Amino acid sequence: MGRAPCCDKANVKKGPWSPEEDVKLKDYIDKYGTGGNWIALPQKIGLKRCGKSCRLRWLNYLRPNIKHGGFSEEEDSIILSLYISIGSRWSIIAAQLPGRTDNDIKNYWNTKLKKKLLGRQKQMNRQDSISDSTENNVSNNNNKSTPQNLSNSALERLQLHMQLQNLQNPFSSFYNNPILWPKLHPLLQSTTTTTPNQISKLASQESFHPLGINVDHQNNNIKLAEINNGVSPLYSENVEQSLNPAQEFQPSFGFSQDLRLDNHNMNLMNRGHSKELFQVGNEFELTTNGSSWWSEEVELERKTTSSSSWGSASVLDQTTEGMFMLQDYAQMSYHSV
């Protein structure tokens, strides 16, 4: 037995909206607002439409200040960086692009931007296969170890990640690309030991992590995806446990620490000693054993069974996604010396 329909399907019009319908809906909402009830709205206006359809039409098309098409390079960069960081969380990505809707961005990504970027990678792969048989070729490693049922999303993000690395010259990392990361957290650019004072100083600056997570150590506060100036953070929460100023920290590379991902919480752990809590919106625990992120030594503990936020990807897919994020952003964690 399926879910009860949200409206009487038989008496509801489907398909493209007519200009008359648009006018009716827009006029009414301009005058009276939605009334907090989309389901009842079409009846009030006299539209033979489902409430959900009205809502969608309003949000994606009729709402004021909506922009369609003509994405700028800057918008491309923001979309790309957020997609690699958080995946297909279109509403979150849209929140960082004023005037853009999640549907618009989703369509733009699926039909243009993704092809544009992955197309470039194909070109580069061709060049690689002709001129380079380097043992460390990431593509070769990829072919060897990528799980067959790796989700499309994870694979895309992986491909994009690798491509973006390739796009840099050998002496420049992905993370230092000012186009991709307009405001890169200075901690990530350092490979040397960072003292608490340095961390404190850095944290007080207006700087952001490419993942979109900004850690304010002074206030034990986290802001997620605060990318555009003047745009309110998508998420902000006090961390569970503050950094101990008496300890000395250094940026941690590789996978020497455990990473735990809960529902909406990502704990970067240091072998059981939780340091930070980050909100990322996932629902599993992931543990690595200090090995390569491609390695098989990954333990996964599924905490809950439902996770629509990350689509229908399998647990293995999600593992890979987690690994991807871990590899990318492990640098942001610290372990005590």
Added chain:
DNA sequence: AATCCTTGCAACCGCGTAGTA
């Protein structure tokens, strides 16, 4: 000119979640 194929985008569908009684 006709047909087929591809692309872009609006809209739909189903599910998870939050709010409330």
Added chain:
DNA sequence: TTACTACGCGGTTGCAAGGAT
């Protein structure tokens, strides 16, 4: 605590327009 309702989100579909053959 449970059941119900509505909202919001992301994946998917349908179709029109344009291009290729």
